[in-house]
Amino acid sequence: MMRRCFVAFAAVLAFAAGSAWAQDAVPVGAIEILSGPNAAYGTAIRAGLDLALDEINATGVLGGRKIALTVEDSAGNKDQAINAARKLIGRDRVIAIIGPTLSNEMFAVGPVTNERKVPIVGTSTTARGITDIGPYVFRTSLPESDVIPVTLKKAMSRGVKTIALLYANDDAFSKSGFDVMKAAAEKAGLNIVAIESFGSKDTDFSAQLTKIKALRPDAVGISALVEPTSGVLLQAHQLGFGRETLFIGGNGANSPKLGEIAGAAADGLIVGSPWFIGKPDPANQTFVADFRKKYNKDPDQFAAQSYDALRIVAAAIDRAGAADPGKLRDALTQTKFSGVMGPFAFTAGRDPASTEGVVVLEMQGGKFAIAP
């Protein structure tokens, strides 16, 4: 009875919303951090998703059906992320989920969606082992292991032989970025002179930097989110690190915030990125212009990644030919897409296949530019 009432109610609603909202919009879910201390990331991702949604729904998928995107907040909390996933699948009947924001959350949510055979697409989860969770777990974000070697190659072309590594040891993203950085440095034959860590909420890094400075490495690799990375650069500047030391950022450093917070202290830092705001191709220029128009600020890579991810999912829905999670999964593995990040396809392991889009950026005057 309850159910029938509900269906009737929903039908009335759909009718009221006009015929364009054809009685069955394709339900897609997203789980992002929209409240609490890490809300900045989820907010950026949501902005990218909303922009992509506007675009997709202008033409629709499956011959004119709209995508109904439900974004749930996880507050960065594992349990709330799981609850959100179960709600999206059990109640909203979504055929795919985008997110969650953090790798830690994906480790908890991935098994749940995998059990129900609903594809989940991470847009910002770069840690090792994400796609090993199961056959329904995808990600569009390049794992660090694809980006860091490119960055290190650039550093070595500038004569870097010794490197010190510095990382935040209390979040999964920074720790796995560091693991990759260490492995890649060893593989490239760099001499690692020091490994130091800090907490991701620390504001003081003077002890670690003083120690590193005494060892005079050619480069310092930092794996952390943007706030502590900025702090490290500011303090390194205060402690008298000059341009003779090359600072190398992990994925976390790849944010316009870096220049805003660290200012001139960030100049000279290089970072590998799957995306760059100044990329000249028309798709990217349109994205950046639309984003600025809609939100009155510059997009960051999280917005760019989620913007592409939703469009990849939409393309896969079209390829699947039906709003069905199983068919969508198979379609995702087949989908070839060209987005603002460059050409895109999934590997057999459901990671991004192409590292073609990776560019090495250098911070100059508070803004990123292609590294010379």
Added chain:
Amino acid sequence: MLAQQLVNGVLLGAGYALFALGFTLMFGVLRVINLTYGFYFSAGAFVALFLTRDFGFSIWTALPLAAMAAGAMAVVLDWLLLARLRRRGAPELASLMVTLGGVLALYAASTAILGPDIRRLPPGLIAGAPFELFGLRVTMAQLLILLASLVLVGALVWLLHGTRLGLAIRAMAEKPDAAGLMGIDTGRIAALVSFVSGCLAGAGGVLIGLNFNAIHPYMGETMMLRGFVVVIVGGLGDIRGALIAGLALGVVEVLTAGYVDSGLKEAVAFAILVAVLWTRPSGLFGRPEMRRA
């Protein structure tokens, strides 16, 4: 390198001490773990940000105004959350809980209103370039923090031990009931202590925000655990103890990171906290407390 590390430690410790001064005062006099304290720290930094960025104030006028704004917030929140419990003589658990609820709401509300982004103060507020003294590098902001914590400790010690008001405050810290019977207006003292503590937190927020150049709603939250360590090791309500403990904590953390293992610096800080509590429950510099149960 050791000399620079010691300087790093002292400067870091001065920041801890600055944060902890108001905390220990509030904690010591009002006998409450006031979890909203960290919020005044964030609030001070944000007020200074608006004053300097949007209204073109210099840092020297923005600093006292921001401190007073944070102090005023502390008074209002103390009145809203704690005054009633104090009158009722409620257990410290209830006060802890109410400040917990309060601070959850405050942080969430400020994030919702201001956004979670990190802001920076306008560049050029104070000389940003570090200078070198005998081969050791420090910045203007760091020296300000050190100077501020020393001056404020002096001022607070004078307030508490050199004035009649201070006598009343200390009386309230020792025995609130008796102080009330002696004709001390405990409500007014509580408001005053809240105001002073809030001001200290706000000033700390501005200076520390200036030094690390990152202002965000949760910045006070991240300082709270360190604040606990300093307040306990220094002794509840002990102003000089907070200064010494703050400096010591900074030096210990820096030396651990510099010479042992940077991953262990927090563990060492908390291990010291636990060891102090096990051996000297009233703080390293405190007299054993006579109060029972």
Added chain:
Amino acid sequence: MPVWLDNFLWTYQNLVHALGINGLLALSMYVVLAVGQLSLGQAAFMGLGAYSSALLTLKLDLPFALVLPVSCVAPVLFALAIGTPTLRLSGVYLAIATIGLGEVLRAVYLNVDWLGGALGLSGIPLRAEFWMIYGLLGAAILVLWLVGRSGIGRAMEAVREDATAAQVMGINLARTRLGALLASAVLAGLAGALGAHSSSFIGPNEYGFEPAVTILSFALLGGIATPLAPVLGAFILTLLPELLRGFSDLRLVFNGVIIVLAVLFLPEGLFPLRMRRRAA
């Protein structure tokens, strides 16, 4: 079972598990509050239970029926080790010492690679079942209720109301308090093991300061008049964020305001009904 009911249960499975697990945590807070101790070590105990159980499952693949009881061992040993020096403290000192110990443990999880570091332990099989969680919760409430009505319960209340007087009456303070701490460790350890086996991932940041305070808020919201009260407090605080989902970024604000109002206007907690005890 009809499909929609099955679907409904699946949708809320994690929430239902979390309710029961948080109920156990609220009880682990209740037993120390019942002797007047503000000990905030519950999150640390829970972490030890979660890590030890997850390791037993992942590395040795022991059956869950064995893992669950064994997961209490580490928290109990930890409680025994810290008990004597820590329980001499009272009030805020005890609270902060236990928070400090929790932070030390967090540093251990972060720095020992074998424990997964910041990556935590993932891929833990979902072995916690509805009946286990609620069976244990029901059993714990029953036992605590019976103990509360017995002579031990009277002794606990005497210690809480006036420790000095209780000592004069011949109650062994140290033993009563340590007993409560051990019971607390067992309950939190079980909750940790069940939690680890119902969410497939555990990380070092889940057992620090914030969860410790959250667990405290369960007990304070419900009150400690009976063992049922803190459990109901846990239920309410676990459901709130889910019920407030519609308010998006304002829901944490409501959460906080509700706690404030409850403490200010309901000083004995939401459920102040006292349990009846036979006359001595």
